Amino acid sequence: MKRNQTRIVVGVAISAAAIAAAIDHSRQRLPDPDEQLASQQAVIIIDEGEDLPAEGNADCSKPAALGRQASPCSL
Amino acid sequence: MAESAQNLAEHKFYWCSKLFVLMQDMAAQHTNAVLKVLADVDHFQTERRYPEAGLLFAEKQWRVFYHRHETRPMHADEHGHLHIFTDIGDQDWAHVVGLSIDAEGQPLQWFMTNRWVTDGPWLNHENLLQQFEALEPGMDDGLVGNWLTVLLQLYSDTLFGLLEKRDARMQKKAEGREMSVMLDDRDVYMLATQSIDLQSMLEKYLLYSHADVAEPEINKNDLQAGV
Numbered sequence: 673m674k675r676n677q678t679r680i681v682v683g684v685a686i687s688a689a690a691i692a693a694a695i696d697h698s699r700q701r702l703p704d705p706d707e708q709l710a711s712q713q714a715v716i717i718i719d720e721g722e723d724l725p726a727e728g729n730a731d732c733s734k735p736a737a738l739g740r741q742a743s744p745c746s747l
Numbered sequence: 748m749a750e751s752a753q754n755l756a757e758h759k760f761y762w763c764s765k766l767f768v769l770m771q772d773m774a775a776q777h778t779n780a781v782l783k784v785l786a787d788v789d790h791f792q793t794e795r796r797y798p799e800a801g802l803l804f805a806e807k808q809w810r811v812f813y814h815r816h817e818t819r820p821m822h823a824d825e826h827g828h829l830h831i832f833t834d835i836g837d838q839d840w841a842h843v844v845g846l847s848i849d850a851e852g853q854p855l856q857w858f859m860t861n862r863w864v865t866d867g868p869w870l871n872h873e874n875l876l877q878q879f880e881a882l883e884p885g886m887d888d889g890l891v892g893n894w895l896t897v898l899l900q901l902y903s904d905t906l907f908g909l910l911e912k913r914d915a916r917m918q919k920k921a922e923g924r925e926m927s928v929m930l931d932d933r934d935v936y937m938l939a940t941q942s943i944d945l946q947s948m949l950e951k952y953l954l955y956s957h958a959d960v961a962e963p964e965i966n967k968n969d970l971q972a973g974v
Binding site for chain 2 (some may be wrong): 686687688690691692693694695696697698699700701702703704705706742743744745746747
């Protein structure tokens with residue numbers, strides 16, 4: 673026979689049902705992430721004689737951006 | 748041995764009692780810790796941190812953020828996960844542990860990853876034990892900070908065991924290589940996990956524990972609501 677299955681803590685009787693209720697009522701649906709926008713392809717019109725944009729100029733090629741990407745869970 | 752078991756039972760009972768009170772507060776508010784973190788977020792986005800600068804708790808010695816990856820979840824059933832860091836001085840924060848959360852805001856598992864995943868300094872388990880020993884609820888902490896502090900304390904023995912396992916696994920994988928190389932090895936990702944069953948934990952220590960332990964003096968007013 674199980675003993676001591678109910679305890680009094682801070683004036684509240686704790687039972688298995690009370691524990692289950694506390695957990696169940698804190699089960700609240702978290703928001704779904706926004707749908708990611710489909711990546712847009714930029715159309716760049718280059719006039720005759722104009723230089724092509726250098727790939728290295730993109731922000732995501734900067735070391736800082738790469739650093740974050742390299743450590744996906746950093747502060 | 749018996750004394751340490753008694754101490755552990757007292758420790759678990761104390762923090763289980765605190766957790767139960769917090770969970771009752773959450774239940775009354777129909778919320779949970781992660782929902783609190785995301786309360787003011789209009790559009791939850793993957794790969795973003797919430798809050799962006801992290802949430803400080805435990806006298807600002809610990810810091811946490813929540814996020815979700817587009818791919819590669821830490822647990823098959825997770826909605827996202829929390830990353831928990833501790834202040835080690837000189838404005839450095841060391842990653843301690845991650846906490847996977849399901850779609851209803853409930854903790855699924857603790858996990859520990861390689862250093863490159865979270866960046867920052869790498870502390871071995873002995874040094875992190877000192878951080879755990881100093882961990883106390885902060886006077887200004889809200890529901891989220893209190894919930895995290897209580898969970899970390901409740902699972903401190905488990906987490907310390909996981910940290911030992913993490914360090915042992917790294918040593919084994921190194922096989923003569925420099926540790927600095929190992930810590931940045933992209934092929935070494937997840938190092939240790941431990942599933943969480945809060946209901947079983949609370950039942951075990953609040954209902955079925957027969958240890959003759961003193962019941963803690965818990966002032967419910969100390970456990971403030973709000974983030």
